[in-house]
Amino acid sequence: MHFMEIQLDIAYPKSPPSVSADVPYIFDLQWSINSRLKDVVQQFREHLEKLQEFWSILDDIDRSLWVVDAKQPSRSMSQRQINIGNDCFIVLSINANNPRSLPECRFMGSGSFVDSLRNIWQRNSRKWAKDKPYLENLTCLLETQLPRPTDGQKNNLQVECGICYAQCLPVDDELGAKSGSGTDYTCENSTCSKAFHSVCIGDWLRSITTTRQSFNVLFGNCPYCSEPVAVKINNAKM
Template identity: 30%
Template sequence: MAVLEGVDHEVYISTPHFPSAVGLTLSTDCHLTSLITACHSHLLQGKIYQTVLEFLLKLQQICSSHINSVDCKGEGEGLAVLNKPLFDSLLMHLDTIGWSRVSQVSSDFTVFSLTTRDEGGRTHIMKVKVGTGYPQEQPEVEADLPNNITFSYNPSEGVVSVVDAWEKQLCAMQDVWQVLDELDSSALVLDPPAPPPRRAITRRILLENQVSVQLSVSLQHPRCFPQCHLLGPSRLTSPLAAMLLQNFQDWDLERSIKANLETILDVGVVCKKGVRAEGEQGRAREEGQGIECAICYCLHLEDALPDLTCDSCSHTYHLQCLYEWLCGQTNSRHSVNVIFGECPFCRELIMCKLPA
């Protein structure tokens, strides 16, 4: 995109032999074409330039000269100023990585995204930001991983060394993601919402007795017994907690998380939509029927799940929904930061804290 006299002009450049300018062609609208033809008609074919960079710098010079000649108020606008030393180094490094893996590039080449596929066929994206001191200056990187990318930066290799470290870290995560993918494909995951980010190693799943389990998988030993936190009414979670303590040694590394939990707790895990559940109770609870908030009938309220459960009827509620309901009842009462009242369904005593 070029900007002349405050007007955007789309520029299309074909570079069949990138980064060489051989065969380069340019096409744009009639206004910019007439300007280029009047002064530098050879630019339209790019015949006298060795590299695409030389061509872009010349195009920028032409646009800037025109802006200055008409005393345009938008001085300084136009094509992004390319840092030639940075561009030359980055071009060489991206050639090594492969241009097919470059998905997005900013106009000044300081921000770009790289893609790769791991051994399991999963696609990953890493965002890279380079400063004006590149390659001596270490780039900033951002990727969807549980931990930050750790690497020993080598200025002579530049971003190539970062990509190597990124791919090694992806390789080390294969067992973790395989375990989590198995769980995501078979169980109804309440949190995080689908599709879960690759950085998330925690899952909250639902059992058939309306108790949910929050699991945290170990990065070093993903198939071992995970950290488990039971959520629900105490009359239901207490027996399950006792069974976890009693039977955790029966955890089988050859079985999935879902199968292990069902064996140890003797309670079925609610299946994901489209996955067949076994038994009458399992079929009744398949696809997570009845787990949404009993007031708003939604599972997610912004980032919140229905975490409050009535000990009497086992209906679940969002904190915000239940609080607003109780505030509207004349027989509710407050005590410090807690409100007491009747459950909307069974009319038994229920309470909740004031929302933050």
């Protein structure tokens, strides 16, 4: 779920509105005297679609590597600090416009371990291939398998809902028994295993035209891996 803030100039609609959102960069708003706010929304949706691959790569990194401070990262962030062991880290800067390109990589730490990895990265940088999976490229360039998060760390990374990015739902009487509850639905795809509040993913599935409903179950696709999901819903909300 993404939110966009629109501020109208006093000369609107002659002057374009200003737009802000939790994205790595704001799109170049196309505006004319005949434009309306619905055109801004449409351009924002198209911009989000272009960013899906960028976010997918970041989610894959968060899920598969030992990312420092990965809890609830802002969707505008394009950097990840990764623990590579021996009290050393790499900071990857992913290009949101071209997410499969070679990222900028900064090495943090002291000693021969970091110096060696820095030299290996520089020597192998030409081996980066856009058609390869991102993590495979990292392994190839660094000539080592980066450490994965421990089970405890992995669980901590997945307690936030993949839709609202919060650990718990708000305390709200309208949510009934779900008020203040944590994530209670997990994607069954073992390579994804993204956690959600059933309320959140239910609302998200309702917004997708291809979602089917049978009694109190919604059938659709995971917003992260696109594998089939079946989510029980509270019919009282329908």
